[in-house]
Amino acid sequence: MSAPLSQLSDLDRVIHEPARLVLVALLSSVESADFLFLLKESKLTKGNLSVHLSRLEEAGYLKVEKTFRGKIPHTEYRLTPKGRSAFDQYRASLGSIFDPKKGRV
């Protein structure tokens, strides 16, 4: 197996799923966000979003925090350091496989 192909097979499957990739990418650019933000930005259905968030939480990439905004209970989702590092690594791997400047593999 050539080096790029072996890198391809080593890609993180949890993040590689398109819906989860969008969620992790969104959360990587903020400190934390609520369900509605992720719902609107990812354009997933509520059920789908819940499933993917649970999957990311199980993988240890996501932390769910119950907070209050004023007197209203509020649930926020935050990437864990493990999740951030996994996303950075995933992007680096993709970048090395597909270098847009040098063309496709």
Place this chain on the structure above:
Amino acid sequence: MDNTIDTADTAVKRGRGYWFVDGFTELLAGVLFVLLGGALLARALVPQDSFLSRFMGIVGDVSVIKVLGFFVAIALLSWLKDRFTYPRTGFARGKRVTLAELAVFVRNIFLLVILPLLACAAVFILIPDARVALFSMPAWLPGGLGVLWVVLSWVAAERMGLPRFRWLGAGMLVAGLAVGAWQWAAGFPVVPVEALHADLMGPLPEVLRAPLEETVIRLYISLGVLIVPVGVLFAVSGLITFLRYRKENPVPYTEES
């Protein structure tokens, strides 16, 4: 697969640019700019008793507007977002700045702003003839600001995937260059070169008093004439963004929607 990279990049940019999704920030910044530019113009055009009092008045007005305006704008933004934006499209907490990021920011500010300013100050102190450039400040400062703003706007547009910031930057560049060209065409006060060699710590030579006063007034006029339209540009951009956002999200999100 290449599409995957684009999808991830787009999502990252959308997260970064979420603060500007509703147009409130531009709208308030625009109002603040108009107030600031208006204060500069008013102080420059309204006759005062002395040059010093006018100068101190400008500093006072501008600082009050900046400091008060900043805190009022932050409070107003939080209030508006709490009541309008977050119930419609959700809440996202901005990323915390790490020490490493802060260090990079400070380094960049030092390299791009402080160091050039120190270099200019050194040139003015060490080369008396170069001090004549101070009297053309009403022309080159607005032009320079226009260039600085377009660079910052384009970087922000790229980082946050907000194309309208490119247009804002282009508008600010055009405004800066236009004001600079206007001031250039108006000419500058004639300054005797020997007067520029006067001791910097000594009293201001009488012959420089009038040209300096004229330069200061023209500088505030040119900055005011630059900042007011830039503020209007920001406010219009904010208003358009807000109207578009409201059209796309007319009511707060509910379980049924």
